[in-house]
Amino acid sequence: MKDAHRSMYGIAEEEKESSPVPLPHLRSSEPGFAVSSDDELFIRKTLADNPRLGVELLYKRYYQPMCTHAVKFVGSREVAEDLVSEIFFRFYSQNTFLDIDTSYRRYLFRTVRNRAYNYLRWDLSRKAELSEASQKPILKEQQPDQISQFEELYHDVEEAVNKLPVERRRIYLMRKFDGMKYQEIADELHLSVKTVDVQLNRANQFVRGLLKEKWLL
Amino acid sequence: MNAEVNKEFIFNYLSGKSTALQKQLLDEWVKNPANEELFYQWLVEYEYRQPQYLADVQEATERFFAYADQAGEHFNSEPLPEAGFPVRSRLWSWLVAASVAILLVGSGALFKDHLTYQTYRSAYGETKTLILSDSTRVVLNANSSLRVPRFGFGSETREVFLSGEANFDVSHQSDNQKFIVRTDKEFEVVVLGTEFTIYARAARSKVILNKGKVQLNYREGKSRKQLMMKPGDLVTLDSSNHIRQEVTAQPEQYAAWKEHRFVFDDTTLAEFAEIMHENYGIRVLIEDKNLAQRTLVGSFRAESPDELLEIICRIFNLKMVRNGEVVKLVE
Incomplete structure (x- = not known):
């Protein structure tokens, strides 16, 4: 369990060091956040070789911030966690990751923001008074x-x-x-x-x- | 519009402190794909720093893969219907009951720790050099770990947690900020720009100061005590934190492991066996009590534990009986 956790944040953690060389990602101003745009490189490689493991790494890295972001829209942690898990499920089961040429982070957060946005609007409309609802068109997903x-x-x-x-x-x-x-x-x-x-x-x-x-x- | 969009700007924006004009500036700025990437990078950082709550990632991951693996046989055969709301009912709810038992195993504390600290570990027989964000240089000896807070390190305090053995070369900050090394042995070292070695293993702890000045806070019995150290001081704490202070002429020899050198100064073979276990995970058995009490003096260079064992055997004219990770020394 611990080992899986360790792999969560950075590339350098994954690579065994044989000689004492400073870990490159430690030079950024905050521990744990690499500024390099290649910070997903390891995950990208892993996804190519072993999608399940790659998805697990991504999940562990972004599940927490995605949930805590989504919950600001939807208000319920249960709904937020479901939205996030669904996004990951599609990402995994439909091999969506193969088509992403930006960072996974950008894809995942854009998606979760869209989903959360639309969920909230759907939630608002659903609870509208009956008389009001009949006059309004059904909401379509929109960005x-x-x-x-x-x-x-x-x-x-x-x-x-x-x-x-x-x-x-x-x-x-x-x-x-x-x-x-x-x-x-x-x-x-x-x-x-x-x-x-x-x-x-x-x-x-x-x-x-x-x-x-x-x-x- | 010449305001600069930087991390602070984004953090203000995310916390709802932006004006209409600033929002407009952001909307333009983010159209550049490189900026958009930056935006999401800072968004993730912001969400880690200001979480609304802490999700149980471990439990969620297990639940996710329990579901995904089970659904796996349908992968690629039939595309999932475009998901409409609501989401709750279908995918996840049945799993809640099933995974409660796993969830209770208590990854909570572990996870929280994981979220707040970056942990660096060295394996048996491996040394690791780290440069912390404040440019402090840390060399971890084998089988040791250092935890560094992910947030706030260097902004107000510099605190790290060590288990095992490490040499610190602490950078001096213009505001004279303290650097504190905590251990799980009920003692901590408070420093100002200095170099020293800490050894906090199961049996006993040692602090050796090379340069500068450190203050040692420790607990003996029920009382909290303090001790100032000068360069060359060697302080040993036994398992009940009884302290012994002495002066060593060569403080650097205690960090000799940094160069794969091993310095023994009246070290008994029993102690040597302990060192082998702590550093390399190799159990060295010396059944003969008299043999175990013989002492070693000198400095040896060895690239590997095997080499070191061989040297020791040659000196004492011993035979090595190896059985996996257990080595028996006999005359």
Whole structure:
């Protein structure tokens, strides 16, 4: 288990040193982040020889930052982790990696941002009132024209959640982020399930209300 | 528009501190493919530094491959349908129950550690030279490891964690920032621009100072103690952190292993056996108690453990009985 972990961050870790030569990637200003554009070279080679291992290396390297990025859009860690795993599954099962001539990082993060963006928009539309929904066309997957729209969207989500009254926000995050059941939240906060339900409805309405106007055009 | 898009600019942008004008600048900047690559590189770095939460990567990886391997037989035969939302229901949920048992094995602590530290290890019989980001030079002796924090190293503190043996040549910083070497032996060394060797193995620990000045913080019994060291000082701590201080005329000989030299100074063969085990993973058995207490003096150059063993045998006129990684020395 440890050995697999060790391979996660850099090329130099993979190569046995026979003579005492400084590890090249250590010269960058932060330990662990190579500035070289070739930092995926080892993974690229591994993918060619042994796709399963290559995907595992990529997974271990980018799963954490992809999840923590996606969760800013979708709010739920479960959904975020599913989105990321699905992306990797397609990447692996359909040999997508063979067609990527930029960095894998760029591909994976562009994909996760698009998926998260579209998920959030789908999520907003899905929960629209019935009468509203019937008037709106079904959302198609789309990609924003500008990169800054991504950040703008999840910053708006963040802001909307932050505007919730403290107690309501707590309940909202327990449900949405941690995926806790109503009963579990009620037990932990010594509230009735009914109160939890009411608070969650108000929180959802509030957050959706703030986001819909700008993002569901 | 002549603002420069650099890492700080991107970090500000990612944390929501950019103005509309700056966003527009970024949208233009990122159209250049090289810049786009940089953007994603910094994005990854930002997400590592400011995680929303820590995912359990080990568990997720196992779950992922459990699924992928099982689905593997369908690979390439039928293309997957274009995934629409929702995602939850299909692929992953059934695996949750199945993998709970594995997940509980507790990779959590390990993983967290892994995320925060870069670990350098040397194998048996291998030395490794590292240059840290503050230009401190570290030579790891065999079977040793050094953990360096991924974030913040050099910005506020310089702290590393050593197990095993290493020689440090610490760079001096203009702000006189301390460099601290922690060990799991309840002692640590605090330094200012200096060169020294630390030995923190199972049986005992040693600190040998070549140049400069270091402060040794250690715990003996329940009390915390401090000791200042001068060049040439050799401090030995036994397994209960009892300290012994002496002066050595040749502090550099304690880092002789850097040049594949082995310096013995009234070292018993029993101690020699221990060194062979720590450095090369070779068990040297000396059953004859009198033989084990005989001492070695001198400096030897040897490229490999075999060569060293041969030299020792020649000196004492011993025979080597080898059985894999176990070597028995007999008269």
